[in-house]
Amino acid sequence: MVARTLLSRIRPLAARARLFSRTYHSYDHPPPPGPFSSTESSILSASLPHIPSHGFTLTSLSLGAKDAGYIDASTNLFPQGPFALVRYHLMTQRLGLAEKTDSLETAEGAKPMGTGAKVKKLTWERLMGNKEVVHRWQEALALMAQPSNVPTSLKELAALSDEIWFLSGDTSVDTSWYTKRASLSTIYAATELFMTTDKSPDYADTREFLDRRFRDVQIVGGAMGSVGQWVGFTASAGLNVLRSKGVRI
Amino acid sequence: MALCSSARRSAILATHLPTYDFLLPCLLPRITHQNRHLSRSRRLYSAENDGAFANTSAKPLRAPKSAPEAASNPVPRNKPLTQAQRDFLASALRVNQAGELAACLIYAAQTPVVVVAHPHLRPLMKHMYDQEAGHFSTFNKLIAKHRVRPTAMYPVWKVAASALGWGTAIMGREAAMACTEAVETEIGTHYNDQVRWLLDMAEQMERSGEELGDDLKELIITVRRIRDEELEHLDHAVENDAQKAVPHELLTSFIRAGCRGAIWVSERV
Ligand SMILES: [Fe+2]
Numbered sequence: 219m220v221a222r223t224l225l226s227r228i229r230p231l232a233a234r235a236r237l238f239s240r241t242y243h244s245y246d247h248p249p250p251p252g253p254f255s256s257t258e259s260s261i262l263s264a265s266l267p268h269i270p271s272h273g274f275t276l277t278s279l280s281l282g283a284k285d286a287g288y289i290d291a292s293t294n295l296f297p298q299g300p301f302a303l304v305r306y307h308l309m310t311q312r313l314g315l316a317e318k319t320d321s322l323e324t325a326e327g328a329k330p331m332g333t334g335a336k337v338k339k340l341t342w343e344r345l346m347g348n349k350e351v352v353h354r355w356q357e358a359l360a361l362m363a364q365p366s367n368v369p370t371s372l373k374e375l376a377a378l379s380d381e382i383w384f385l386s387g388d389t390s391v392d393t394s395w396y397t398k399r400a401s402l403s404t405i406y407a408a409t410e411l412f413m414t415t416d417k418s419p420d421y422a423d424t425r426e427f428l429d430r431r432f433r434d435v436q437i438v439g440g441a442m443g444s445v446g447q448w449v450g451f452t453a454s455a456g457l458n459v460l461r462s463k464g465v466r467i
Numbered sequence: 468m469a470l471c472s473s474a475r476r477s478a479i480l481a482t483h484l485p486t487y488d489f490l491l492p493c494l495l496p497r498i499t500h501q502n503r504h505l506s507r508s509r510r511l512y513s514a515e516n517d518g519a520f521a522n523t524s525a526k527p528l529r530a531p532k533s534a535p536e537a538a539s540n541p542v543p544r545n546k547p548l549t550q551a552q553r554d555f556l557a558s559a560l561r562v563n564q565a566g567e568l569a570a571c572l573i574y575a576a577q578t579p580v581v582v583v584a585h586p587h588l589r590p591l592m593k594h595m596y597d598q599e600a601g602h603f604s605t606f607n608k609l610i611a612k613h614r615v616r617p618t619a620m621y622p623v624w625k626v627a628a629s630a631l632g633w634g635t636a637i638m639g640r641e642a643a644m645a646c647t648e649a650v651e652t653e654i655g656t657h658y659n660d661q662v663r664w665l666l667d668m669a670e671q672m673e674r675s676g677e678e679l680g681d682d683l684k685e686l687i688i689t690v691r692r693i694r695d696e697e698l699e700h701l702d703h704a705v706e707n708d709a710q711k712a713v714p715h716e717l718l719t720s721f722i723r724a725g726c727r728g729a730i731w732v733s734e735r736v
């Protein structure tokens with residue numbers, strides 16, 4: 219009985235933890251194969267240029283297949299249909315961030331960027347990766363929101379925040395690991411949605427929206443952090459006071 | 468009462484997960500003999516022969532699932548690690564980090580209490596704490612480097628470990644040492660299983676002509692070194708009358724059961 223309740227408590231926690239499903243990253247071995255075969259990848263990458271005019275649709279996929287030298291029917295390779303395009307876009311954009319870390323280096327002699335600034339910068343870079351398809355992005359969002367696609371979409375979002383924190387050089391491995399990733403995921407998702415309706419030049423409004431979200435989190439995060447610190451401090455201070463009074467604890 | 472329900476829980480858990488037959492043996496009275504055996508045998512079978520050492524702790528051997536694939540694929544020099552291998556490595560680093568965090572906190576909570584009554588133990592307590600702090604920072608770095616998710620139960624372990632350290636320390640030196648004895652026995656066994664798994668993996672990769680890679684080679688050396696240090700702590704505890712704690716059996720069984728439960732949870736969550 220006890221075990222049952224214990225297990226049922228742990229399971230949802232484990233599932234939530236698995237969302238951030240980073241597993242061991244090896245530097246000595248090639249990465250494990252991704253979700254798409256090489257044929258699929260070549261069709262998908264040939265489809266990307268068709269998205270601005272044809273959207274995240276089967277039309278883009280079959281045009282891509284044709285461009286890559288396959289027959290139309292090869293879109294049957296994709297049982298998830300146009301969601302494969304969304305997923306491919308998300309993955310390539312996420313993995314492409316690693317090449318943009320040059321922009322995080324400051325000129326010699328200048329003060330190096332802090333982790334927070336790097337996170338902001340990379341988040342912005344990623345948002346700008348949607349620039350070409352932003353007028354089609356609501357189609358992508360609708361596909362991502364379909365129940366069968368939700369787990370993959372959330373995993374992609376979690377992987378994106380993990381990538382951004384990692385590339386920014388964050389090495390914290392305590393509870394803040396989770397809060398950092400969760401808050402960045404929220405900020406990113408909100409800003410991405412905001413961007414679909416932004417008509418301002420160079421997405422100035424989106425930029426401002428993003429800055430505001432980061433400021434909010436700093437305030438909330440700061441408050442949460444200090445509560446934790448306060449509890450810890452009071453507990454240890456209490457112990458020390460008692461000890462100084464000669465209580466043997 | 469609490470012990471009773473935790474034992475019942477453990478029995479049920481153990482039937483669910485045959486590989487983790489933890490908690491079951493905690494009620495059997497073979498514990499202390501095995502401890503001495505464990506820590507002495509370390510010297511007999513040191514670095515070269517972990518396979519033989521491993522046999523003394525009667526646990527089922529876990530082989531990586533990749534065995535058939537690895538054998539059937541001739542000589543690709545650098546293949547990706549399998550899902551099973553990566554999962555094992557991730558959960559090993561995660562549970563090690565959580566364990567070392569707990570160890571640091573246990574010693575930190577025990578030290579002031581123990582040292583007031585027994586000033587001569589100060590250097591020993593400090594020595595053990597310093598080693599735990601070293602282990603903790605080693606695994607922190609590895610977790611960050613290999614992008615492994617840390618345990619989600621971090622705050623829970625923090626409270627539990629401090630409470631355990633403080634609680635056993637106010638029960639006296641013997642109880643504090645019995646706590647060390649129990650914890651280090653579990654941790655020593657745990658690291659030992661890990662070393663064995665890693666060596667199996669290394670052997671399999673070698674047989675199929677793959678490179679293990681520097682990181683994994685170093686990991687094996689690190690885990691071995693840390694295991695030896697944990698078993699040293701175990702010896703110190705026994706030298707300092709851990710087994711004179713009253714009620715020794717109950718206390719160590721209880722703590723060991725807790726350790727196995729914590730390991731089980733940290734491997735997953
Ligand atoms: Fe340790």
Ligand SMILES: [Fe+2]
Pocket residue numbers: 570599651696697700
């Ligand atoms: Fe230790």
